[in-house]
Amino acid sequence: xxxxxxxxxxxxxxxxxPQAFYPLAGKMIPxxxxxxxxxxxxxxxxxxxxxxxxxQQGEAYRIxxxxxxxxxxxxxxxxxxxAYAGMGLVFNSRxxxxxxxxxxxxxxxxxxxxxxxxxLWGKPMWGAWWVWDARLTSELILLFLYIGFxxxxxxxxxxxxxxxxxxxxxxxxxxxxxxxxxxxxxWNTLHQGASITVSKAPTMAASMLTALLLMTFAFWMYTIVVxxxxxxxxxxxxxxxxxxxxxxxxxxxx
Amino acid sequence: xxxxxxxxxxxxxGLAGLGGVAALVLNAFSDNMVFFFSPTQVFAKESPEGRxxxxxxxxxxxxxxxxxxxxxxxxxxxxxxxxxxxxxxGILPDLFKEGQGVVAQGRIGPDGVFLAEEVLAKHDExxxxxxxxxxxxxxxxxxxxxxxxxxxxGTSATGTTTLISQ
Numbered sequence: 001x002x003x004x005x006x007x008x009x010x011x012x013x014x015x016x017x018p019q020a021f022y023p024l025a026g027k028m029i030p031x032x033x034x035x036x037x038x039x040x041x042x043x044x045x046x047x048x049x050x051x052x053x054x055x056q057q058g059e060a061y062r063i064x065x066x067x068x069x070x071x072x073x074x075x076x077x078x079x080x081x082x083a084y085a086g087m088g089l090v091f092n093s094r095x096x097x098x099x100x101x102x103x104x105x106x107x108x109x110x111x112x113x114x115x116x117x118x119x120l121w122g123k124p125m126w127g128a129w130w131v132w133d134a135r136l137t138s139e140l141i142l143l144f145l146y147i148g149f150x151x152x153x154x155x156x157x158x159x160x161x162x163x164x165x166x167x168x169x170x171x172x173x174x175x176x177x178x179x180x181x182x183x184x185x186x187w188n189t190l191h192q193g194a195s196i197t198v199s200k201a202p203t204m205a206a207s208m209l210t211a212l213l214l215m216t217f218a219f220w221m222y223t224i225v226v227x228x229x230x231x232x233x234x235x236x237x238x239x240x241x242x243x244x245x246x247x248x249x250x251x252x253x254x
Numbered sequence: 255x256x257x258x259x260x261x262x263x264x265x266x267x268g269l270a271g272l273g274g275v276a277a278l279v280l281n282a283f284s285d286n287m288v289f290f291f292s293p294t295q296v297f298a299k300e301s302p303e304g305r306x307x308x309x310x311x312x313x314x315x316x317x318x319x320x321x322x323x324x325x326x327x328x329x330x331x332x333x334x335x336x337x338x339x340x341x342x343x344g345i346l347p348d349l350f351k352e353g354q355g356v357v358a359q360g361r362i363g364p365d366g367v368f369l370a371e372e373v374l375a376k377h378d379e380x381x382x383x384x385x386x387x388x389x390x391x392x393x394x395x396x397x398x399x400x401x402x403x404x405x406x407x408g409t410s411a412t413g414t415t416t417l418i419s420q
Contacts, residue, residue, distance in 0.1 A: 052383035056349060061381060090262045126374045127347030133289040171269060175276045186280075187287045188310060190357055195379040204381035 016093050018235040019244050025228040032228070036221035043214030051208045063121045064208075069216040071114035073223060074142060075177050077107035081149075082174045085167035095231075097163035098238065100170065101153055102230035106223050108146035115139060126190060134183035135191035138176060145173040159238055290357045293336035309338060309368055310357040310376065318352055331356060331368070338362075342370040349375035 015021045047065035054061040081103040088097035118136070119129045130136065149166050156162035184193045196202045202209050239245045280287070290310030291301040301307045314330035314337060321327070326343045340358055350356060355376035360369045382390075 052385075054381050055384040055387035056377060057381075064381070086265055089265060090258050092258070125347065125349055125377060127350075128372075128374050131289070131374065134287055171265060172272060174269065175272055179276070179280070187284065187289065188292075189289050190374060190376055192377055192379040195381065203379050205383055205386060208381050 016091075016095050018095050018098065018239055019242075021095055022232060022235050022248070025232050029225055029228050032221050032224045036218055036225055039214050039218035039221055043211060043218045046207065046211035046214055051211045052205060057125060060121070060124055063117050065211050065215045067114060067117040067121060068212055069219045070110045070117065071139065072216060073219045074107055074111040074114050074139070075180060076220075077103050077110065077223060078142060078145070078170075079174065079177055081107060082167075082170040085163070085170040088163055089167040089171075094159075094163075094238070095235075097159075097167065098231050098234040099227065100163075100167065101150075102227045102234055103223070104146055104150050104153075105230070106226050108143060108150065110219070110223075111139065111143040111146055115143065128190075131190050133189040133191055134187045135180065135189050138180040138183050141176055142173075142180060145169070145176060149173075292333040293331060293338045294333055296338060296362070297336045304361075306359060306361050306371070308357050308359045309340070309370075310355070311338075313350070313352050313354055313356050315352045331358065338368050339366070340368045340370050340373075342373050344373070346373055347375040349377055 015024055043065070047062060051062070051065075053059050081100045084096045084103070085100040087093060088100060115136075118139075122131070123129050149170050152169055153162045153166045156165060183189060184191055195204050196209070196212075204212075236245055236249075285300075290308035293309070293311055295301055296309065301309075309331055311331040311333045314332045317328075317330035319328045323343075325345075326341065327346065328339065328341050330337045331340050332338075340360075342358065342360075350373065355378065357374045357376055358368065358370035359372040359374075363369045
């Protein structure tokens with residue numbers, strides 16, 4: 001196998017083999033599902049009942065508790081996906097490429113969700129569903145990058161070539177992430193600035209912040225669950241001709 | 255150098271180069287990437303002349319005047335340096351009010367009044383319950399009052415007045 005299995009002493013790379021990772025992912029899924037539920041239920045409760053209405057936007061601001069975590073995850077997943085794709089490129093490890101393709105649909109979904117909830121929020125507050133300001137436009141480009149990544153992978157039959165080509169696309173697209181994040185700072189936009197930054201205290205009430213963070217962790221855990229589910233399918237599909245998959249399948253069938 | 259080290263170096267160099275190119279391009283285009291122009295920029299002739307552009311700023315307090323038809327509204331957009339008079343006919347967003355951020359699309363008429371075709375409200379990144387906002391406003395009003403009182407009492411140095419108001 002052309003894999004890097006880290007010698008005999010350190011077995012650090014053991015789980016970079018799809019065969020070893022497949023059962024590990026299966027074991028992790030229930031735990032992350034529980035974690036996702038543990039964050040979602042109080043997250044929604046805080047979002048709808050504990051967080052007070054806003055002084056300006058009343059109840060309508062509550063869409064933020066979906067919009068902001070979705071937007072954060074859309075950027076975060078992209079960086080993780082590009083890192084996996086880059087690892088696949090450098091180390092030739094198939095599992096990294098599989099992880100990258102497992103993350104892409106969830107990232108695209110969160111990007112779409114951020115844009116959609118943003119439109120729903122923008123109409124009553126700003127007075128427009130959509131404006132071509134730097135923040136909105138760069139987030140739309142992120143959606144196209146995700147779609148491009150997915151389609152490029154689907155367009156090339158040979159998995160290794162597909163992984164390599166899409167990895168380059170993913171890495172080039174990383175440039176867009178700081179542009180999205182800092183767009184509200186670098187240019188004047190209709191979109192407001194960041195409420196939560198590393199450099200200063202958050203500009204929102206504490207209970208609103210709690211709701212926002214709970215929902216973010218909920219989305220994060222959800223992402224891990226669906227990525228693991230998807231990567232397991234991907235592993236089976238790409239390794240279907242191997243001995244171990246045949247064995248695993250007959251074992252599960254029994 | 256192993257081939258994977260070479261690949262890694264290639265990717266890192268490629269990304270660094272790409273980042274540099276992106277920075278230069280964005281820098282070159284930065285004038286075209288603004289969503290709106292402030293009144294100061296408009297007075298400095300930075301906004302396009304003879305065609306539509308977006309004007310952004312705050313609605314100056316006490317300047318909103320509605321005409322009898324109920325739809326036409328006049329107000330002043332300010333960035334605390336320069337002011338521009340704006341006329342708009344149509345439905346305003348809920349957040350439109352005095353002191354609020356606003357972005358208006360339209361053009362400057364021959365009389366120097368900005369004729370808006372679309373008015374969008376811009377809100378800031380502060381979220382808080384109404385009670386907190388009231389408390390904050392009250393605190394601000396109190397400190398302004400204290401400043402005024404101390405000014406009336408003859409303390410002219412600004413340093414002293416801020417000390418007192420705190």
